[in-house]
Amino acid sequence: MTAVTAPRAVGGRWASQVLGEAGIGVALVALVAFFLAFAPYFGTSQNVRDIMTQITINTILAVGMTFVILVGGIDLSVGSVIALCAVVAGTAMTDSGLPTALAVPFAILVSVVIGAVTGFVNGFVTERWVVPSFIVTLGMLYVARGAAQQYTGAATIYDLPPGLTRFGTATFAGLPAVFVVAMLLVAVAWFVLSRTVFGRLIYATGNNEEAVRLSGHRTSLIKVACFVIGGACVGVAAIIYMARLGVASPILGQGYELNAIAAVVIGGASLAGGRGSVVGTLLGACLLGVLSNGLNLMGVSDFQRTMVTGAVIIVAVVLDAYRRRLSVRLS
Amino acid sequence: MAVLEVSGLTKRYPGVTALDAVDLDVRPGEVHVLIGENGAGKSTMVRCLSGIERPDAGGMTLYGERYQPDSAADALQAGVRVVHQELALLPNLSVAENLFLHHLPHRAGVVDRSALNRMARDLLTEVGLDLSPRTPVERLGIAQMQLVEIAKALSGQCRLLIMDEPTATLTPKETGRLFEILRRLTATGVAVIYISHHLEEIFEIGDRVTVLRNGKHVTTQEVAGLTTAELVRFMVGRDLAHEYPPVRPRELGAELLRVTDLKITPAAPSLSLAVRAGEVVGVAGLVNSGRTEAMRAIFGADRSASGRVEVRGRPARLRHPRTAVRAGMSFLTEDRKAQGLVLDLSIAANMSLANLPAVSRFGLLNRAAEAASASALAEKLRVASRGVRQHVRALSGGNQQKVVLGRWLAADTDLLIVDEPTRGIDVGARYEIHQLLLDLADAGKGLLVVSSDLPELLGICDRIIVFSRGAIAGEVPRAEFDAERVLNLAYSGYLKGVAV
Amino acid sequence: MRRRTALTAVVTVTTALALAGCGQESTDDPAPGQAGGKPTVCLVMKSLANEYFQQMQTGAVTHVKERNDLTLDSSGTQNETDVDGQVALVESCITKRARAIVIAPADSKALVQVVAKAVKADIKVVNIDVKLDDGALQQAGVEVPFVGPDNRDGARQSGKVLADLLGKGGKVVILEGNPGADNATQRKNGFNDAVSEGGLTLLDSKTAHWETDEANQVFASMLTAHPDIQGVLASNDSMALGAIKVIQERKANVKVASFDNIPAVKEHLQSGVMVSTLDQYGSKQAADGIDFAMKMIGGEQVTGWQKTEIKLITKDNVGS
Missing domain, CATH: 3.40.50.2300 (Response regulator)
Structure with a gap:
């Protein structure tokens, strides 16, 4: 027993902490340094703002996805649900006849509620009938896409209130306003996950659901709540999308779910649940955004960019597994 | 010539020397028992012998040849078979497939099912398991799985058999059968390294015993002529006056729990029992006799068909563990890894899990309060760790069990149900846990203690309820405690019925 | 503690980005859209996985070689519906201070906003392939010539x-x-x-x-x-x-x-x-767009729909 209590080398503790938690951050800094050296215009403030704007939507989706993945679920429907949220909220703004000052908050409410409701359906079906969320949300992917197309008759909605689109290009303290929204969301999520009882139960449930249930907690409720949070984030992302692009189209968002999952996984989360952090997710989204932007500025062709992105995802996850083993050995 | 000779075996992990120049020799046809507290280095020794870990220093010879396995496959090749403490069966495959996974009989690449099942049946008969080789492993009870694991070890050439805690989940009858098998094996010259926490087993099956403490070799002796007290002293390095702490007479208080006509399924026998404040009620019975199922139903972990549960005289509809906890019940599960611990969370987080309101306010965690309360508990329970922020994954079995116990101590409920509280735990920690359970009873809590370890129940309980074949076969008060009587009751349900 | 480490990493990265941005903008900013004296024209395509657009891009590259009076910077998205990705590409063109952008929009409405941003940054924009939506353009307050077939x-x-x-x-x-x-x-x-x-x-x-x-x-x-x-x-x-x-x-x-x-x-x-x-001579469209873009850089006013040649193909003129 003294073996366990024996003091460890201080260097080992420090090294294991850096390796265990900041590995992805180190990779990101390295990538930024690389592009600063080789990609023209990469370091201009204009481009930094571009990157921030460009990662906003994926960051918001990935924050929601983090909650779902932490409880061992997955949400494949976000790309379709964002389209559904956008077209319904977009129509709410253009057709409701409300003045902009009322129409926009109303649309935000509509969008978040639709997102939350689809999330609830995903979570409820998953829990009530004990089926894999992979399958349920795959189904929702089709349902929401079809619903979005049905709702608009496949038309694109574009005459959105100028107030909203102005917000999409506005800056706040030098930062894109939409990015500020994403960062606020990240901060709130971080607080919830690390400082609240609910956050604690999310990690615990993802790690060992039965143990949490037998400790007197309703794990089903916790899991459904995570799906609802994930859905609500999609609703927020839909508003940001409309603010940024000025349109709501039923075909928008294809493949977004995979980008969001990639960000979460690069950020060090385990798809089995119980491990991950919203800060890691933010860094994962940054990594993907910086990579895409930097390669584009370097004039790398789109096909090669796609290949490099895929390779980086694989390398990131392999490195993550490797450093995790290393940090376990050091601890 | 010795079967296995180990000299100066050393294995270091950062900050820890798990094995420190350990010597060991195993003779043909002997059962060599390896004992020591958790963390003494037994498991590391097994990992080195089975090729999972490479030692940092020292050498091994097998039948005089240099033995330096780089992988589990190397060890297998050399005829070293291991039955690990953690079961390593594939739940979806059949028993037969699990037994012969490494060398499935086949014709031109197609699995020869009839040969497979025939071979499997022979093996199963050898370990005394009466079940179809086609049964999927997931349908077996944990004790049956253990026997399958043992059969698997016998399924090929075997020169040295290593068994790590094989009897942890076995009933006395099954243990007896296992010993028979071991005797038959050793008669053919196979050597066995046997690891166990059950001291009485050592005297029954062991020829020689090697004691490890803190990674060091303490002694190797003939079992004959040793006493339990001596063994314990070698292991702990100090005297434990008794194997069980003294039971002080207690005044029993009000009735805490009354279960009336509980039926797990509509066709199941109805169960009734009661626990009073300050009472330690043992629950005995064979594995799969329905005792764990009954406890889970009382706690609301599983749905029951019918029945009434009253806590402190008030009816409680226990559909979910949440209601049970709120009504003042705790439940320490038999499988601490699968149902008790959240391995990737800290000791503090695990300890607060059933008592979060006490360390939070408006849904916000007060981490300082949580750490303080966990530290106090860890100290009380003597959890050996680097601090309460350490993840429980890295703790030894005994310390992990203390962490789960700590969770329920923090919840401070009137009634505790503990299922196999000392399974896979070393002597020192066992004693501490027993002491703790008795302290709780002294403080007026009611306890239901489920255990396969009969001496444990006889050692600490006020009375023992005996389950047999899903029903309560009888009850024995402390004044009439007698191992044979309990065992007779445990088997009674199976004797009365049709063929076993 | 562990989260704090990660948080530090975020702050570091953000600060690094921001500092780098401030530093570069004020000092060694390369001359806007001017490489070796030739103006830079950005060609922003969609769905380069589609052979049709691939041909269009190849046609443009060949054409630019022949003209030899501009630098072409071409990019494109992976699929037809990647609106978001295309917006990012246009933003990069603005950042790079291209003199003109020739764009085949992935969506006739969704690209209008970023196109308007480019126009307001004094970049000439020519629309090819799919026409940007008139109503949306009007709402954004910009006019963009369309070069394409009917x-x-x-x-x-x-x-x-x-x-x-x-x-x-x-x-x-x-x-x-x-x-x-x-x-x-x-x-x-x-x-x-x-x-x-x-x-x-x-x-x-x-x-x-x-x-x-x-x-x-x-x-x-x-x-x-x-x-x-x-x-x-x-x-x-x-x-x-x-x-x-x-x-x-x-x-x-x-x-x-x-x-x-x-x-x-x-x-x-x-x-x-x-x-x-x-x-509709797709492979020529981008090249045509570049020609118009160069005219606009030269000071010519180009507005409205510049229809490009289309040709009906039947058994008689398909050739053998």
């Missing part, structure tokens, strides 16, 4: 060949492109023009998302539901190929009018199952 007229011409062949009362179906896509709408409208002008009976009109395999399934079920179909109006050749496969399998007497003139349809024009398709 999809509606083209589809009408192609459809007319089929109408003339079948005569009044001929029973036809339409295979539409992606719902919501502007060129898909234009071609569908053009086919409908041909249907009403030629007095044809339209039995069904469905989307097959530009895809061969989907068109194969969609048309197979159409033919099952209406065994008397005489003609198919396919909004692109890829879908026409899917329909032709069904026609051949069932040995049905159905003729196809199509759009695009990709090499694969040549044999079907010769065999007669396809009666017409339309070449």
Whole structure:
């Protein structure tokens, strides 16, 4: 027993902490340094703002996805649900006849509620009938896409209130306003996950659901709540999308779910649940955004960019597994 | 010539020397028992012998040849078979497939099912398991799985058999059968390294015993002529006056729990029992006799068909563990890894899990309060760790069990149900846990203690309820405690019925 | 503690980015969009995985080599619906201070906002392939010239060949492109023009998302539901190929009018199952757009729709 209590080398503790938690951050800094050296215009403030704007939507989706993945679920429907949220909220703004000052908050409410409701359906079906969320949300992917197309008759909605689109290009303290929204969301999520009882139960449930249930907690409720949070984030992302692009189209968002999952996984989360952090997710989204932007500025062709992105995802996850083993050995 | 000779075996992990120049020799046809507290280095020794870990220093010879396995496959090749403490069966495959996974009989690449099942049946008969080789492993009870694991070890050439805690989940009858098998094996010259926490087993099956403490070799002796007290002293390095702490007479208080006509399924026998404040009620019975199922139903972990549960005289509809906890019940599960611990969370987080309101306010965690309360508990329970922020994954079995116990101590409920509280735990920690359970009873809590370890129940309980074949076969008060009587009751349900 | 480490990393990265940004902007900012004295023109394509757009890009590169008076910076998205990705590409062009942007928009409305941003940054923008939405442009307060073919007229011409062949009362179906896509709408409208002008009976009109395999399934079920179909109006050749496969399998007497003139349809024009398709000289479009962009950089005013050449292809002029 003294073996366990024996003091460890201080260097080992420090090294294991850096390796265990900041590995992805180190990779990101390295990538930024690389592009600063080789990609023209990469370091201009204009481009930094571009990157921030460009990662906003994926960051918001990935924050929601983090909650779902932490409880061992997955949400494949976000790309379709964002389209559904956008077209319904977009129509709410253009057709409701409300003045902009009322129409926009109303649309935000509509969008978040639709997102939350689809999330609830995903979570409820998953829990009530004990089926894999992979399958349920795959189904929702089709349902929401079809619903979005049905709702608009496949038309694109574009005459959105100028107030909203102005917000999409506005800056706040030098930062894109939409990015500020994403960062606020990240901060709130971080607080919830690390400082609240609910956050604690999310990690615990993802790690060992039965143990949490037998400790007197309703794990089903916790899991459904995570799906609802994930859905609500999609609703927020839909508003940001409309603010940024000025349109709501039923075909928008294809493949977004995979980008969001990639960000979460690069950020060090385990798809089995119980491990991950919203800060890691933010860094994962940054990594993907910086990579895409930097390669584009370097004039790398789109096909090669796609290949490099895929390779980086694989390398990131392999490195993550490797450093995790290393940090376990050091601890 | 010795079967296995180990000299100066050393294995270091950062900050820890798990094995420190350990010597060991195993003779043909002997059962060599390896004992020591958790963390003494037994498991590391097994990992080195089975090729999972490479030692940092020292050498091994097998039948005089240099033995330096780089992988589990190397060890297998050399005829070293291991039955690990953690079961390593594939739940979806059949028993037969699990037994012969490494060398499935086949014709031109197609699995020869009839040969497979025939071979499997022979093996199963050898370990005394009466079940179809086609049964999927997931349908077996944990004790049956253990026997399958043992059969698997016998399924090929075997020169040295290593068994790590094989009897942890076995009933006395099954243990007896296992010993028979071991005797038959050793008669053919196979050597066995046997690891166990059950001291009485050592005297029954062991020829020689090697004691490890803190990674060091303490002694190797003939079992004959040793006493339990001596063994314990070698292991702990100090005297434990008794194997069980003294039971002080207690005044029993009000009735805490009354279960009336509980039926797990509509066709199941109805169960009734009661626990009073300050009472330690043992629950005995064979594995799969329905005792764990009954406890889970009382706690609301599983749905029951019918029945009434009253806590402190008030009816409680226990559909979910949440209601049970709120009504003042705790439940320490038999499988601490699968149902008790959240391995990737800290000791503090695990300890607060059933008592979060006490360390939070408006849904916000007060981490300082949580750490303080966990530290106090860890100290009380003597959890050996680097601090309460350490993840429980890295703790030894005994310390992990203390962490789960700590969770329920923090919840401070009137009634505790503990299922196999000392399974896979070393002597020192066992004693501490027993002491703790008795302290709780002294403080007026009611306890239901489920255990396969009969001496444990006889050692600490006020009375023992005996389950047999899903029903309560009888009850024995402390004044009439007698191992044979309990065992007779445990088997009674199976004797009365049709063929076993 | 552990979270704090990660948080530090975020702050570090953000600060690094911001500092780098401030530093560079004020000091060694390269001359705007000027490389070796030649103006830089950004070509922003969509769906480079599509051979049609790939050809267009190749055509532009060759053309720029011949002109030799500008630097071409071309980029494109992976698929047709990656609106977000294309917006990012345009933003990069603005950051790079290109003198002009030639864009084939992935969405006729969603790109308007970023295009307006470019125009306001004093970058000349030329729209090719799919026309940006007039209403949306007006709302954004910018005017962008469009260089491209008249999809509606083209589809009408192609459809007319089929109408003339079948005569009044001929029973036809339409295979539409992606719902919501502007060129898909234009071609569908053009086919409908041909249907009403030629007095044809339209039995069904469905989307097959530009895809061969989907068109194969969609048309197979159409033919099952209406065994008397005489003609198919396919909004692109890829879908026409899917329909032709069904026609051949069932040995049905159905003729196809199509759009695009990709090499694969040549044999079907010769065999007669396809009666017409339309070449809008896609590979020239980007090059044409670049020409107009250069004119605008030179100070010329270019507005409105600059129609490019289209040509009806039938058995007679397909060649051998």
